[in-house]
Amino acid sequence: MASIKNFPKEEYVLKGHAACPGCPITIALRTALKALGNDVTLIVPASCSAVVQSLVPKTSFNVPVLNIAFAASASAASGVAAALKRLGKKTIPVVWAGDGGSYDIGIQALSGALERREDFIYVCYNNQMYSNTGIQRSGATPYGAWTTTTWTGKKEMQKELAEIVMAHHIPYVATASIAYLDDLYEKMKKAKEMEGPRYIEIFSPCPPGWRFDMSKTVEIARLAVQTGSWVLYEAINGKIEFTSYSKMLLKGRERKPIEDWLRMQGRFRHLTEEDIKRIKEAIDEKWKYYMQIYNKD
């Protein structure tokens, strides 16, 4: 198991970038690039990550980046992969996209590239809304959450993109969190050594978007896993294994109360008892299913 004590010291996210204080994106990207190294080409669609890089002619990302139109990430990565192959290079194309650009707007290009078994890594950092344009709902926004387009709370449940991706039968699918960076590092390393399409989704709480104090980004990410609201797993050739803290939950450790997590975030402030009950039931249901299907060895 990787430990933060052994992470490479190289930094590929440079100081003085444009992210808000406490941003989850640069936490995730720092560790991801420590695992992948700098022989990558990032493909970044319209998103906070496009802005975080800073302004032309400067960039704060010390690896090559192709900034591309919103819907086009996985198609662009397919082209980059083909070009690199033709040049005989080992460089890995890595899409770095938000949930808006993955769950909603980029899903057609993503599905196509997965089905064509393109040789690339797709990373979705999931901050559960469109943050760059001022907090609009996405397909990843959870039930009840306030956004500027769901100002009485979202009425629908989120979908599970990692499960949709798994239906493409690709070599590697993993979920991760900015709170569990040793787990994220390990998964990035595994993905790096494989071929074909690989998908990693990173849970990424956003202070201005979720309405919490910027010092709590990691704490909220951790609590999401400990309450069972976000789940850490990986699927190698379709075989699902829970990892890190989620594995302990699967083995019977008690989940922390979801109220603790909801209470820390302004986006859930208006929830009624009824709403909280509904959220709780959905998590219980989900874990009952996990216990039945995956808790055997």
Next chain:
Amino acid sequence: MMETAISYPTEGGMGKTGTWRIFRPVVDNSKCINCRICWVYCPDAAIKMLMDMPENEGKDIKGIEIDYDYCKGCGICANECPVKAIKMEREEK
């Protein structure tokens, strides 16, 4: 033909982002246990472990150095430090 805009890697792409700070993290290195937690979570890569610095190679040294030119004062390091070695103090301006 339209030209593609190209950017080059530069520290301080947005200038000295330390000026954004309202609270300043202040470390008491005598409490530090070299766990690297603040180092790994800092969104701004503004923390260096003293033991990683070339001049400290081979020394038994504990502690961190914060780059106040770029630290944005988010407070994640103080929130996550397991031994409470980092405190947030209001900037005097």
